Amino acid sequence: DTGVSQDPRHKITKRGQNVTFRCDPISEHNRLYWYRQTLGQGPEFLTYFQNEAQLEKSRLLSDRFSAERPKGSFSTLEIQRTEQGDSAMYLCASSSPSGGLYGYTFGSGTRLTVV
């Protein structure tokens, strides 16, 4: 088990373009989370999946954002019509069926720069 993997590590895109990030959680973890971290801030919750079901979405997740987790395995986070304010580190985390109460395992993140 190699932990939580995120791809790509870095993404530079022009404003208005669409981008998609991928997260591969730890295989036995059925819970998956997306967070966004801007410079000088702590991570902010975006959305949560239990298996393939998206159970909670933050108000930070505007209509331009969509996340999926087909078959309860990997997850993708898509941002449409990117804006400069979307520039941030996007972190994925997973946890066991006991939930986040025992802590999450985080990936290394995808750093998005919108120019």
Added chain:
Amino acid sequence: AQTVTQSQPEMSVQEAETVTLSCTYDTSESDYYLFWYKQPPSRQMILVIRQEAYKQQNATENRFSVNFQKAAKSFSLKISDSQLGDAAMYFCAFHSNSGYALNFGKGTSLLVTP
């Protein structure tokens, strides 16, 4: 909504010395969990220590320990015998037993000097 406050943007400690990082939180719930996470320059968040709110005993993990004061809603992290590898951002986080998300503070940047 729960809020987590870390009032020390930066802290510095000499190698082998002890440092305490502060964290306070605000919640109306009685059943929750508190965490300290470490984020080294490589950016991967690592769990340092965890405390269950219903336990009065302070959690300890090797050189890391917490001072959990539930009535004061305070959750500080003490690092003993500091090492160069402890240099990182440290985030305090709150997880309600009834919720899905971790709520993080803004972090404290810890510098360890030789």
